[in-house]
Amino acid sequence: MNGWIDSILQGVMLGAIYALFAAGLSLVFGVMRLVNVAHGDFIVLSAFIALWLQRITGFSSPFLTLILLVPLMFLVGYVLQRVILNPAFGADILRPVLITFGLSVIIQNGLLQGFSADSQKLHGGKLEVASIALPGGLAIGVLPLLTLGVSAAMIGLLQWMLYRTKLGRALRATSADLSTAGLMGVNTSHLFAMAAGIAMVTVAVAGVFTGIRASFDAVSGPDWLIFAFEAVIIGGLGSLWGTLAGGLILGMAQTTGARFSPGWQLLSGHLVFLAILILCPRGLFPRRTE
Amino acid sequence: MNLLSVSKLNAYYGDFQALFDVDFHAHPGEVIAIIGANGAGKSTFLNAIAGNVTGRGNSITFAEEAISGLRSWQIVSRGIALVPEGRRLFSSLTVEENLLMGAYANTKDAWPLTHIYETFPQLKLKAKQSALSLSGGEQQMVAIGRALISNPLLLMCDELSLGLAPMVVHDIYETLTTVRERGVTLIIVEQNVRQALAFADRVYCFQEGRVSLTGRAGELKPEDVSRAYFGLAGAA
Ligand SMILES: Nc1ncnc2c1ncn2[C@@H]1O[C@H](COP(=O)(O)OP(=O)(O)OP(=O)(O)O)[C@@H](O)[C@H]1O
Numbered sequence: 001m002n003g004w005i006d007s008i009l010q011g012v013m014l015g016a017i018y019a020l021f022a023a024g025l026s027l028v029f030g031v032m033r034l035v036n037v038a039h040g041d042f043i044v045l046s047a048f049i050a051l052w053l054q055r056i057t058g059f060s061s062p063f064l065t066l067i068l069l070v071p072l073m074f075l076v077g078y079v080l081q082r083v084i085l086n087p088a089f090g091a092d093i094l095r096p097v098l099i100t101f102g103l104s105v106i107i108q109n110g111l112l113q114g115f116s117a118d119s120q121k122l123h124g125g126k127l128e129v130a131s132i133a134l135p136g137g138l139a140i141g142v143l144p145l146l147t148l149g150v151s152a153a154m155i156g157l158l159q160w161m162l163y164r165t166k167l168g169r170a171l172r173a174t175s176a177d178l179s180t181a182g183l184m185g186v187n188t189s190h191l192f193a194m195a196a197g198i199a200m201v202t203v204a205v206a207g208v209f210t211g212i213r214a215s216f217d218a219v220s221g222p223d224w225l226i227f228a229f230e231a232v233i234i235g236g237l238g239s240l241w242g243t244l245a246g247g248l249i250l251g252m253a254q255t256t257g258a259r260f261s262p263g264w265q266l267l268s269g270h271l272v273f274l275a276i277l278i279l280c281p282r283g284l285f286p287r288r289t290e
Numbered sequence: 291m292n293l294l295s296v297s298k299l300n301a302y303y304g305d306f307q308a309l310f311d312v313d314f315h316a317h318p319g320e321v322i323a324i325i326g327a328n329g330a331g332k333s334t335f336l337n338a339i340a341g342n343v344t345g346r347g348n349s350i351t352f353a354e355e356a357i358s359g360l361r362s363w364q365i366v367s368r369g370i371a372l373v374p375e376g377r378r379l380f381s382s383l384t385v386e387e388n389l390l391m392g393a394y395a396n397t398k399d400a401w402p403l404t405h406i407y408e409t410f411p412q413l414k415l416k417a418k419q420s421a422l423s424l425s426g427g428e429q430q431m432v433a434i435g436r437a438l439i440s441n442p443l444l445l446m447c448d449e450l451s452l453g454l455a456p457m458v459v460h461d462i463y464e465t466l467t468t469v470r471e472r473g474v475t476l477i478i479v480e481q482n483v484r485q486a487l488a489f490a491d492r493v494y495c496f497q498e499g500r501v502s503l504t505g506r507a508g509e510l511k512p513e514d515v516s517r518a519y520f521g522l523a524g525a526a
C-alpha cells in the first residue's frame with residue numbers, strides 16, 4: 001500500500017516538472033496558436049546557460065543564475081518573436097512551426113559545438129538530498145516539493161496575468177481577433193512578442209529546476225518537448241490550470257507504471273496520453289469559451 | 291476646415307483593386323452617410339481610414355496630420371474609432387472586458403466605464419457575461435460602447451442596423467443622435483437609404499469602388515440616387 005502512495009507522491013513531484021515544461025508551451029499556443037517545436041531545446045539551452053553562468057560568476061547555487069537568466073531569456077523570446085516569427089504569421093499556418101523546427105536544429109547543433117555531447121548536471125548542493133519524513137516511512141524531497149510549489153505558483157501567475165491585467169486582456173483579445181485588436185490600439189506584434197518573452201521566463205525556470213533534478217545533454221530537448229506537449233494536450237489546449245493537471249497526471253501515470261516494471265515508465269505515460277486523447281479529444285479541461 | 295480629408299484613395303486586396311481615386315472630406319461635427327450596393331467598397335473605405343487596409347499613393351489627412359501609412363493601432367489614439375461590420379466583438383472576453391478594450395490606447399481621455407453604462411443601462415446588468423451571449427442589439431451596443439469609450443473625434447459605423455429589429459435600430463439611432471449632439475463627427479455606412487438620407491447631413495454613394503454621387507442629404511433627387519446606387523442599368 002505504502003508503495004503505491006509513494007509512487008503517486010513521486011508522480012506528483014515528477015509531474016510538477018512536466019507542468020513547468022509545459023507552461024510556456026501552453027501560453028504560446030493559447031495566445032498565438034503556435035506550437036513551438038524548439039520549446040524543449042530552449043529549456044535545455046537555459047540549463048546550459050545556467051551552467052555557464054555559474055562557472056563564470058561563481059554563484060554557489062544554480063538558482064542564483066535566474067537573476068540573469070530570466071531577463072536574458074525574456075529578451076531572447078521577445079526578439080525572436082518580433083523579428084523572426086511575427087513576420088511569418090499569415091495565411092500559411094505551417095510556416096512559423098517550420099521556423100521553430102529550424103531553431104530546434106540550430107540550438108541542438110550550437111550546444112553540441114559549445115558544450116560537446118557530454119551529459120551535464122546543475123548542482124543544487126544540500127537541497128538536492130534534503131527530504132521531509134512523512135508517517136508510514138514515506139519521504140518527500142525538499143527540491144521536488146519546491147518544484148511543485150514553483151510550478152503551481154507560475155501557472156497561477158500566468159493565469160492572473162491573462163485574466164486580471166490589462167496586458168492579459170489585450171492578449172486574449174488579440175488571440176480572438178487580431179485585426180479588431182489593432183483597431184483598439186493594440187500593437188499586436190509587440191503583444192505577441194511579450195507573450196513569447198513571458199513564455200521564455202517559464203522556460204528559464206524550467207531549465208534550472210530540471211537541470212538540478214536530472215542530467216541533460218545537447219539533444220535532450222525533443223524528449224522534454226514530448227512531455228510538455230502531452231501535458232498540454234491532456235489538460236486541454238489553451239487552459240493553464242489544465243496544463244498543471246496534465247503535467248501531474250502524466251507524472252503519476254509514469255511513476256505508477258514504473259512500479260510494474262521500470263521499463264514501463266515512459267510507455268505508461270504515453271498510453272495514458274493516448275487514452276485521454278481518444279476519450280476526450282479536447283483534453284480534460286478545455287478552454288471555457290469558444 | 292476639414293477634420294478628415296481623403297484624396298485619390300486607391301485600395302487593393304492583393305491584385306484586386308477595391309477603391310479607385312476616392313475623394314472624400316468631413317467637417318467637424320458633420321454626419322455623413324455612405325450608401326452603395328454590396329461590394330461597392332464602403333467597408334474597405336472605412337477600413338482604409340482606420341488603417342486596417344493599406345491604400346497606395348493616397349493621402350489621408352486627419353486633424354491636419356497625415357495618417358496614411360500609419361498602422362491601425364497608431365490611428366485610434368489620434369481620435370478615430372470604427373464600429374466594424376459584423377460587430378467583431380472579442381468572443382472570449384466579457385462585455386465589460388470588450389468595452390475596456392476600446393480604452394486600451396488612450397486611457398487619458400477615455401470615458402469612464404460608468405458613462406457607457408449610463409448610455410446603455412442594459413449592458414451594466416450583463417457586464418460579466420460573455421459578449422456573445424447577448425442579443426444582436428445588445429452586441430451592437432457593446433460594439434458602439436467599445437468605440438465610444440475611446441472618446442473619438444470621428445466615429446465610423448459600418449452597417450449598424452444589419453440583422454436588427456426596427457425597434458432596436460430606432461434605439462441605436464437615438465443613441466447616435468446624442469453622440470452627434472456632443473459634436474462627434476460621424477460617418478455611417480447604411481444599407482437602408484431612407485434611414486441614411488434622414489439622418490445624415492451629407493451623403494456619398496459608392497459604386498464599384500468609386501464615388502458615384504455626393505451631395506447634401508436633402509438636395510439629392512431620388513432618381514439620381516438610385517442611378518448612382520444601382521448603376522446605369524438600374525436607372526433604365
Ligand atoms: N479581405 C478581402 N479580400 C479580398 N477581397 C475583398 C476583401 N474584402 C472585400 N473584398 C472585395 O472588395 C470589394 C469591396 O468590398 P467591401 O466589403 O468594401 O464592400 P461593401 O460596400 O462594404 O459591401 P457590403 O455592403 O456587402 O458590406 C468587393 O468586391 C469585395 O469582394
Ligand SMILES: [Mg+2]
Pocket residue numbers: 332333334375448
Ligand atoms: Mg461592408
